[in-house]
Amino acid sequence: MTELNVSAIQRFSTGDGPGIRTTVFLKGCNLRCPWCHNPENIRPEPQTLEYKNAGKTVSYGRMMTVDEVFADVMEDADFYRAGGGGVTLGGGEPLLQAEAAAVLLRQLKEADVSTLIDTAGCVPWGKLEAVADVTDMFYFDYKTGDDAKYRTVIGGDRALVFDNLKRLIGLGRNVHVRIPLIPGFNMSEEDCGKICADLGGIGVTHVDLLPFHRLGTSKYEALGLEYAYKNEKPSEPEIIQSIRSFYSRYFVTSTE
Amino acid sequence: MSILKDLQREMRERPEGKFNPDYFRYQGYKNSKASDPSAVRADGIYALFTLPEPFIYQNDLIVGSIRPIFVDDVDEKEAEAAAEYGKKYPGRGFGQNGDHFAPDYFTAVELGIPGLIEKIEKSKIAHKDSESALIFLDSMKKTLVGLIEKFRAYAAKAEALKTAEGYDAARLDRIAENCLALTVGAPQTFEQGLQLVWMIHNCFVSEGKYAMALGRIDRFLYPLYEKDVKSGALDDDRATELVANTFAKICEHRYMGYDDVVNICIGGVDENGDDAVTGLTYCVLHAVRDVNMPGPNLSARVSHKNPDKFLDECLKVIGTGLGYPALMNDDVHIAALLRKGYELKDVRNFCMVGCIENFITGKQPPWVDGRFDPICFLLDVLHGFDAGTLDAFASMEVFMALYEKRLAEGAQKYAKWAHDVSDVPDPENHTMPFMSCFCDCCIDRALDINMGGAKYPSAHGAVLMGIGTVSDCLAAIEKTVFVDKSLTLSGIVTAIDHNFEGYENVRETLLAAPKYGNNDDFVDKYAVWYTRTLSDMFDQYKTHDDGPIYTAMAANTTNISAGQGLSATPDGRLAGRPLSDAASPTYGCDTRGVTSTLLSVSKPDYTRCACGTVVNQKFSPSAFTDGKRERLMQLIRVYFARGGQEIQINSTSREILKDAMEHPEKYPNLVVRVSGYSAIYVTLGRDIQEDILSRTQHETV
Incomplete structure (x- = not known):
């Protein structure tokens, strides 16, 4: 029986694609972005978060069969169909479980439900290929155009990410590139210029800019972990606006 | 916009004295030459409509204020006498079909007040052989003549204010023109139509009627x-x-x-x-x-x-x-x-x-409702048997049969109360000639709105409390006693009688049972049952004038007061805590998100709740x-x-977010969304809550 390591299932998840969606967060990630706002989805094993100030504990992580996940998300099918909504697979890195995910996505497609994967794309091409024909839309993170930064800060291979993105676009898939705007990491003009050069060369036309926020702080505390970005305030709107203007010279841009 | 803001600023100045319709009615009663109670009452209403000096705000476009009903220099003896007359001609309150009425403004706008008076005159010809009918028709007419006088007085006031400081002469001309037009015919413009409806409403409010x-x-x-x-x-x-x-x-x-x-x-x-x-x-x-x-x-x-x-x-x-x-x-x-x-x-x-x-x-006559609290009957079942008998119940069906029996007894008792509370023994002393002018068939039948004048009989709303609490209790009993067999009914009774003190593990077990609002049929079936069963029960009963009893799930905030007087309950709720609100699941128990909540709360058949329901999100x-x-x-x-x-x-207002910072226990599931990311607000640290608060302010400016 095909199983998925599910961290949480979030309904009416309006930030993760068009329409009313349910996001299935898959547990486990191969990157270690220090600003990550979903730290509970990084490690594959189950974890319990203890929010001391609220007197609340929340558990994340359980193995569910694809059929169980399918039945769970299909409860909201009427809501998806009301306006282009559907199911989003997020994480963590959902493509670490690409084979099981593909089984779920195929069932959803057969049920005429729209599918979306939110990925960092730092996985062997075969993982993307496994889901490409059953995924209506990809949210594809492109965090930096700098090989060394990608390797040392995040712990991944930029060239692989770039190559995957290029191939996915080459397949004609619907890909939204998303760029988290992380203070001190990728917000300088040089950083932005590199990313634009990379993306412009492979036919990307739209990018979503995601300003940093520190809403994940309490999760780190609840996990007993130190959050490197806990004192980093959200960027001033003017700074976000000027970065957006920069990207707008090359792409259609949007910010949340 | 600025006229509106200025008007709102003007209204903030509180008038002297107190709102006192009795004082003005009394002026009519004491001079009345009539002996029929409706006729005397009409004289009182006529005085109430014509004696107070009209008040027009500088920024009024449409006139009709309750300020004139405030009086502050009433002679003590007059006040006493007015109060005495008030008792002699008592108004109908909410329980006696006295207010909560939607007038027939369709006919009023179509005919105008003179047209309604003409209709009354025609009815007088049709009823020329019935003295009581003629008296009532004349009483209705008297109140409408009072309204025409009120329009005339407002027109004169507008004319008089034209030279007063702060007033706009052109606007006052328009007001006077509109008011005078309404004394002679039906409204001819939108503005006149609005003026007519507002003045009628103002008359009701001046009478002291609420929720019109x-x-x-x-x-x-x-x-x-x-x-x-x-x-x-x-x-x-x-x-x-x-x-x-x-x-x-x-x-x-x-x-x-x-x-x-x-x-x-x-x-x-x-x-x-x-x-x-x-x-x-x-x-x-x-x-x-x-x-x-x-x-x-x-x-x-x-x-x-x-x-x-x-x-x-x-x-x-x-x-x-x-x-x-x-x-x-x-x-x-x-x-x-x-x-x-x-x-x-x-x-x-x-x-x-x-x-x-x-x-x-x-x-139909004005609305009446009351509260019916099914959770009390569930507790009656639990307390109605000794431990041995309780624990010998063979199945959930046995429990449900006993609960339904108690509910049926309760509904019967409630229906008798609902019937009696509205059944005024001397309706001829409690007529409402003015309101009757705006209720279909009263003029044609020459009858008061509460004495057969209205096209339909009265309706009573039995407002059902705590659908979430009851469903959660029943699901918890079924799950723990009859499915898992982890608890006994007598064990639950002991635990709730002790408010779970010393029985925390029993409470944990009960809390772990399925809760309403998560799209889980195990518990949602009880909400479906609740809605159907109670509406069937109330369908058997009638109001005093043979009208229907509707059910509702819209208890405003009485779920809080009802909970305050109640012991702990088998859903794991502690003593004194609120019951579930209106038709919503118990706060904090619908944990799977809004879509699941709505899937659950759309399961009951609400075509059986003719009064209406409320779901808050x-x-x-x-x-x-x-x-x-x-x-x-x-x-x-x-x-x-x-x-x-x-x-x-x-x-979610800033006030709620601020309150949640101080009282996180009240908002266990308050979700905030920022940048497409959602978080449970109360789990966030204070500095981040401040971030969101400042952002919310930005968004709502």
Whole structure:
């Protein structure tokens, strides 16, 4: 029986694609972005978060069969169909479980439900290929155009990410590139210029800019972990606006 | 906008003295030469309408204020005598079908006051052989003549104020012209129509009546609106300004330390079942937005025939933080009222009175309701047997049969109370000649609204408390006692009798059982049962004049007071905690998200709740922004298509967020969304809560 390591299932998840969606967060990630706002989805094993100030504990992580996940998300099918909504697979890195995910996505497609994967794309091409024909839309993170930064800060291979993105676009898939705007990491003009050069060369036309926020702080505390970005305030709107203007010279841009 | 703001500023100045309709009525009573109680009462009402000196605000476009009813220099003896007369001619209160009424403004706008008087004259010819009929018709007429005098007095006042400081002569000319036109005929313009309706409403409020509805203002003023827009005499900005200038005065009460709730109904279908949304609908919606105060209680009838734009405009107004309009599923409401035997065209013209109570516009006596609390009967079952007997119950079915028996006894007792409380023994001493003028058939039948004049009999609303609490209790009992066999009924009784002190593990087990609001049939089936069973029980009973008893799930905030006096319950609820609110799941128990909540709460058959239900939901202000709002619309459309009856949506205000920082226990599931990321607000650290708070302020400015 095909199983998925599910961290949480979030309904009416309006930030993760068009329409009313349910996001299935898959547990486990191969990157270690220090600003990550979903730290509970990084490690594959189950974890319990203890929010001391609220007197609340929340558990994340359980193995569910694809059929169980399918039945769970299909409860909201009427809501998806009301306006282009559907199911989003997020994480963590959902493509670490690409084979099981593909089984779920195929069932959803057969049920005429729209599918979306939110990925960092730092996985062997075969993982993307496994889901490409059953995924209506990809949210594809492109965090930096700098090989060394990608390797040392995040712990991944930029060239692989770039190559995957290029191939996915080459397949004609619907890909939204998303760029988290992380203070001190990728917000300088040089950083932005590199990313634009990379993306412009492979036919990307739209990018979503995601300003940093520190809403994940309490999760780190609840996990007993130190959050490197806990004192980093959200960027001033003017700074976000000027970065957006920069990207707008090359792409259609949007910010949340 | 500035006229509106200036008007609202003017209204803040509190008048001297106290609101005292009795004093003015007394002036009429003491000089009355009549002996028939209706005639004496009409003399009192005539005095109330004609004696107080009219008051016009500098920024009034439409006139009619309750300030003149405030008196501060009443001679002590006069006051005593007035109070005595007040007792001799007592008004009907809420329990006696006295207020909570939606007048027939359709006929009033069509005929005007002179036309209504003419109708009365015709009825007098038809009833020429009945002395009592003639007396009552003359009593009705006297009150309408008083209203005409009131218009004349307002016109004179407007004329007199033209040279007064701060007043605008051109506006006063217009006011005088409108008021005088209404003394001689039906309204000819939108402005006159609005002036007529507002002055009638003002008369009711001056009488001391509460929760008088305006009803379908976008319907009964539509012919005049359409005529004026076509001729170029009116545009939507002006119509909105006029309506806002009128609605602002609904809040006069609030400024003066009183409270009133005036239901206004927009949208839905017309008498033919077609989409009734018009340009005027949006004017009314935007007027309520501009007034931006509680009081004008706006209800939107949302039919599958209404355009998406209507729902979207409603959501925009809700997103301002106002919380209005409440969204009513027109299709379910119509089906529910049809079950009660009203004519289709009358049902299609329903509106609401008070908070959400369905009402056949101008065709039934004023509304009455009471509270029925099913959880108490469940506790009666648990306390009605010794431990040995309880634990010998073979199945959940046995328990349910006993519970149904207790409920049936309770419903019978309630129905008797409902019948008796409204059955005034001497109705001839409690007539309402003025209100009767605005209720269909009273003029033709020459009968008081509560003595057979109204087309339909009265309806009573049995407001059912705690559907969430009851469903959760039953599911917990079934799961722990009969499925898992982890607890015994006697064990549960002991634990709740001790408020779970020393029995924390029992409480944990009960809390772990399925809860209403998570799209789980194991528990949702009890909500379906609750709705069907209780409506069947109340269907067997009638009001004192052979009208129906409706059920409702809309207990306002009485779920809190009802919970305060109650022991712990088998759902794991501690003693004194609130019951579940209205038709909503128990707060904090619907943990799977709003779609699951709505899937659960759309399972009961609400066509059996003819009075109406309330489901409250909160969303952060960002959910109402362009591009995101359409998801709320999709959510509501699906919820309604599945048979949900009502939803009232609140944009999470800064006040709520601040309160949640201080009292996190009250908001365990308050979700905030920022940048497409959602978090449980109370789990966030204080500095991050501050981030969100500052952002919320930014979004709502």
